[in-house]
Amino acid sequence: MRGHDWLQLMLFVGTLLLVTKPLGLYLQQVITPNGKTFLDRIIGPLERLTYRCCGIDPLREQGRREYGISLLAFSLIGLAFTFACLRWQSHLPLNPQGLPDLTTDLAFNTAVSFLTNTNWQSYGGESTMSYFSQMVALASHNFTSAAAGIAVAATLIRGLSRASSQTLGNFWTDLVRVTYYVLLPICVVYALFLVGQGIPQNFKPYDTAQLVQAQMVTGTDNKSQELKEQSIVQGPIASQIAIKMLGTNGGGYANANAAHPYENPTPLSNFFQMLSIFAIPAALTYTFGRMVRNQKHGWTVWAAMFTLFIAGVLVCWRAESAGNPIHQHLGVAISDGNMEGKETRFGIFNSALFATVTTDASCGAVNAMHDSFTPLGGLIPLFNMQTGEVIFGGVGAGLYGMLIYVILAVFIAGLMVGRTPEYLGKKIESFDVKMCVMILTVLAICILGLTAWAGVSKWGLAGLNNQGPHGFSEILYAYSSCVGNNGSAFAGLTANTPWYNYTLSLAMLVGRFFMIALILAMAGNLGAKKILPSSAGTLQVHGITFTILIVGSVVLIGALTFVPVLVLGPVVEHFLMTAGKLF
Numbered sequence: 393m394r395g396h397d398w399l400q401l402m403l404f405v406g407t408l409l410l411v412t413k414p415l416g417l418y419l420q421q422v423i424t425p426n427g428k429t430f431l432d433r434i435i436g437p438l439e440r441l442t443y444r445c446c447g448i449d450p451l452r453e454q455g456r457r458e459y460g461i462s463l464l465a466f467s468l469i470g471l472a473f474t475f476a477c478l479r480w481q482s483h484l485p486l487n488p489q490g491l492p493d494l495t496t497d498l499a500f501n502t503a504v505s506f507l508t509n510t511n512w513q514s515y516g517g518e519s520t521m522s523y524f525s526q527m528v529a530l531a532s533h534n535f536t537s538a539a540a541g542i543a544v545a546a547t548l549i550r551g552l553s554r555a556s557s558q559t560l561g562n563f564w565t566d567l568v569r570v571t572y573y574v575l576l577p578i579c580v581v582y583a584l585f586l587v588g589q590g591i592p593q594n595f596k597p598y599d600t601a602q603l604v605q606a607q608m609v610t611g612t613d614n615k616s617q618e619l620k621e622q623s624i625v626q627g628p629i630a631s632q633i634a635i636k637m638l639g640t641n642g643g644g645y646a647n648a649n650a651a652h653p654y655e656n657p658t659p660l661s662n663f664f665q666m667l668s669i670f671a672i673p674a675a676l677t678y679t680f681g682r683m684v685r686n687q688k689h690g691w692t693v694w695a696a697m698f699t700l701f702i703a704g705v706l707v708c709w710r711a712e713s714a715g716n717p718i719h720q721h722l723g724v725a726i727s728d729g730n731m732e733g734k735e736t737r738f739g740i741f742n743s744a745l746f747a748t749v750t751t752d753a754s755c756g757a758v759n760a761m762h763d764s765f766t767p768l769g770g771l772i773p774l775f776n777m778q779t780g781e782v783i784f785g786g787v788g789a790g791l792y793g794m795l796i797y798v799i800l801a802v803f804i805a806g807l808m809v810g811r812t813p814e815y816l817g818k819k820i821e822s823f824d825v826k827m828c829v830m831i832l833t834v835l836a837i838c839i840l841g842l843t844a845w846a847g848v849s850k851w852g853l854a855g856l857n858n859q860g861p862h863g864f865s866e867i868l869y870a871y872s873s874c875v876g877n878n879g880s881a882f883a884g885l886t887a888n889t890p891w892y893n894y895t896l897s898l899a900m901l902v903g904r905f906f907m908i909a910l911i912l913a914m915a916g917n918l919g920a921k922k923i924l925p926s927s928a929g930t931l932q933v934h935g936i937t938f939t940i941l942i943v944g945s946v947v948l949i950g951a952l953t954f955v956p957v958l959v960l961g962p963v964v965e966h967f968l969m970t971a972g973k974l975f
Contacts, residue, residue, distance in 0.1 A: 393713050397741035401705070404666065404745070405698075411671050412694065416678025422573045423546040423566060423679070425451070435572050442568055450568075453559035456916030459547060460909060462563040463540060467507055467905070470533060474503040477529035487522035488597040494520065501893035506533035508904035509541060509786060511636075511643030511756055511879040512896060514888040518625040518646045523595060526645060527628055531635060538639030539570040541788030544908050545676060548792045551915035552816050553684045555923040560915055574672070575639060582634040582668065590657040591630040599624040629654055637668040640786040642756030642879045650746070650759040651735050662738060662759060666746055669755045673697075673784040676791045684816050688934035693794060696942035700783040701752050704772045709744040711769035717970055733764025744769065751776035754786030756879025763866065763882040767966035770882070771958060774869055777876035778954045779946050780835065786877060792911050794942075796828045801938075801945040803828075805931055814930060817923035827914040831907050835875055836953045838902050842871045842895055843957070851891035857884040861968070862975035865961035874899035 421427040443450050454462065477484065478499035482492050494502065498514060505512040511534075515521070521530070543566035550560050587593050600621045607619045625646055632645045633655055642649075650656040656665060674694060681690015715729040734743045743760035750757050751773035762773055776783060782793040803820050806813025813820040846852030846867045856863040866882040873880055874896045881887070887896065932938065965975065 393709060394741075397709075400663075400741065401745065404663070405702075407667055408670055408674055411667070412674045412678050415671060415675035416682065416690075419542075419574065419672070419675055419679045420682050422569050423542070423549075423561075424683075425453075425561070425565075427569075429573055431573055431577060435577070439568060439572055442572075443565075446564070448562075448564045448568070450562060450565040453562050455558055456547070456560055456912045459560050459563045460912045463544070463908065464905070466536075466563070466567070467540070470536060471503050471507050474506060474529045474533065475499050477525055478502055481522050481525050484522065484524045486524035486527070486595065488595075489522070491520060491522050497890040497893040498888060501897045502530075504897040504900050505879065506530050506641070506643065507537060508877050508900045509533075509537035509639070509641060509754065509789070510874060510877040510900045510904070511641045512874055512881070512900065513643055513647075513879070514893055514896075516647030517644055518598075518623075523627050526632060530643060531632055534632075534635040534639050534641040534643070535571050535575050536567065538575060538635070538641065538787045539567050541786055542570045542574070542672070542676070543567055543788065544911055545680075545788035545791045548795060548911055548915040548918075549680050549683050551917070551919035552818060554919045555921070557919040558916075560912070560919060575635065578638055579631070579634040582638060582664075583630045585664070586630040586633055586661060589661040590653075591633060591661070592626055592654055593628055593630040594626055595628065596626040598626050625652075625654060633665070634668075636757060637665045637755065638672065638787075640669055640673070640753045640755040642750065642754075644757065650757045651761070656759055659737070659742070662742055662746070665757070666749045669749050669753045669757070670784050672787045673753055673790040676788065680791060686816060686934070689816070692934045692939050693791075693798065693942070695939045696946075697752075697782070697784045697790075697794065699939065699943050700779075700946060701748065704748045704752065704776055704783070705745055708748050708765075708769050708772040709741060711766045711772075712740050712744045714766070716766060716974075718972055718974060721972075730764075730766050730769070733761030735759060747773050748776065750880060751878060752781070752783035752785070754781040754789055754877045754879075756873065758880050761883055762869070762880060763884045767862075767865075767962040767969060770865065770869075771962040771966075773880065774865070774872055774958065774962065775950065775954065777869075777872045777878050778836075778839065779950045780832070781876045781878060782946065789877065789907075793907075794946075796831055797945045797949070798933075798942055799824060800828050800949070801941045802931060802933070804945070805941060809929075811929055811931075814924060815933065817926070818918050818921045819924065823917055824914055827910045827917075831910050832949060832953075834906055835903060838899055839868075839871050839875045839954075840957060842875075842899055843868045846871070846892075846895065849891070851889060855886040855889060855892055857886065858975050860975040861961050861965040865965065868957060868961055870896060871899050875903035877903050 421429045478494045480493055501514055543563060546566055547560040600623055602621050608616050609619045629645045636643055646652040646655055656662055677690050677694040681687040713729040729740045738759055746759045747762055762770055780793045782790055784790050785793050799815060799820055802815045803813045803825050866885040869882040870885055
């Protein structure tokens with residue numbers, strides 16, 4: 393844990409703070425009905441043309457049911473379109489490599505994955521997806537799923553800020569405005585920056601390079617053959633990486649994801665990719681504070697997220713810096729910590745920071761293989777996802793996920809003082825608490841239930857490349873990642889089988905749409921309530937005390953739910969590692 397690493401951590405945190413307010417103010421202008429932005433003259437005509445072509449009245453607001461039906465209908469159409477593109481990929485243009493169609497189960501899993509902003513990948517991008525599939529079928533979801541997440545967060549903010557209202561906004565307006573005014577313009581600039589860093593952006597067929605020394609490789613049929621040349625991936629990579637990071641999507645253009653030099657070539661690109669993952673989720677806390685007219689509370693939510701983030705970084709960084717005691721006993725990598733599965737150009741700190749950032753936010757991009765982390769280092773990404781991806785979290789999803797814990801914290805505080813709980817002038821009643829509890833309970837049941845099923849089934853065990861607690865952690869990580877709509881993996885698990893593809897798809901759908909349905913129900917219920925004036929007994933929802941209350945709620949609920957299963961995986965593996973046993 394060296395001095396220059398601490399300086400980089402402070403630079404990262406300082407830059408995130410600088411971005412939070414201006415981007416938060418801009419997001420407020422975008423999601424406010426009739427909001428004005430500095431891009432109106434440029435994008436306004438395109439926005440109005442879109443409304444006319446689609447028959448959308450941007451000023452007509454929707455109730456919670458109509459909003460939810462609109463979102464679901466749009467999602468179903470997107471799912472069908474993507475599935476069709478992947479199943480008939482070989483018949484579509486922009487396929488210079490002549491890549492074949494995907495199997496039914498893999499096409500469905502991939503379509504669900506990108507629809508839900510998970511971007512779980514049971515395939516290697518450069519060997520499976522054509523340019524058309526990458527740019528049209530998948531990247532379109534990178535924009536729309538991110539915009540939908542911000543739109544749902546906007547409904548909950550409106551529900552808390554409005555009084556006696558039966559409407560939450562217009563889904564189609566929110567979708568169009570977030571896409572046109574936030575995601576597209578930032579990604580254009582961002583992609584140009586990434587091209588400048590050395591990321592390709594072209595439509596060339598793959599190049600080949602002759603190897604200096606031939607290598608023997610073993611195929612899926614267990615037969616060895618001599619490899620004399622290497623395929624060099626090409627394609628529209630920079631544009632995909634920009635929205636992959638900004639929209640907290642995470643799907644890699646190449647199988648190695650952000651560890652690939654064409655996806656993440658320099659320390660500067662690595663820094664900005666991590667920053668872009670957190671940028672919109674952090675800014676939304678400021679937007680939230682502005683719209684509910686309590687900026688101190690917005691910063692308190694930011695502080696709670698930041699506290700959990702820093703704690704995770706320090707634990708993961710310390711575990712990876714300490715390394716593997718078995719290797720140390722053998723005299724291997726005594727000073728470098730655990731470098732297994734990490735890029736030397738990033739090192740221990742940037743790998744640990746990236747792993748924490750990407751699993752705090754529901755991004756899932758990786759610049760190191762989490763499967764190769766030490767047991768305690770791998771525990772942090774697991775726990776981050778099991779909290780519900782609320783530590784800044786995904787674009788939109790992180791805010792409305794954290795507000796679940798905030799409402800529960802207010803309810804618990806109200807019980808302790810014997811007063812009807814109020815939050816931002818709204819009474820927190822049984823319906824609101826039931827929605828929160830249902831979200832946390834069903835998501836936990838989905839993770840634990842599917843993990844248990846896979847752990848005792850032949851199809852589940854057949855995918856393991858490691859045994860013992862590490863193999864169990866691979867299964868637990870997969871379902872935690874998919875329910876949390878993260879998409880990263882302990883890559884030792886072979887998940888491209890029908891059983892895994894379909895059960896992981898179920899996990900992703902439940903993690904995304906079950907939660908959204910209950911969030912919209914709660915937003916509608918809160919919006920219909922009156923705003924009560926503050927009194928001497930009103931709970932102050934800002935400051936250090938309330939920050940601790942939020943952090944405590946996240947940690948305790950997460951701990952009570954998942955500590956037993958974490959003990960069976962990374963905790964047991966850690967003690968066995970110290971005793972000299974590896975898996």
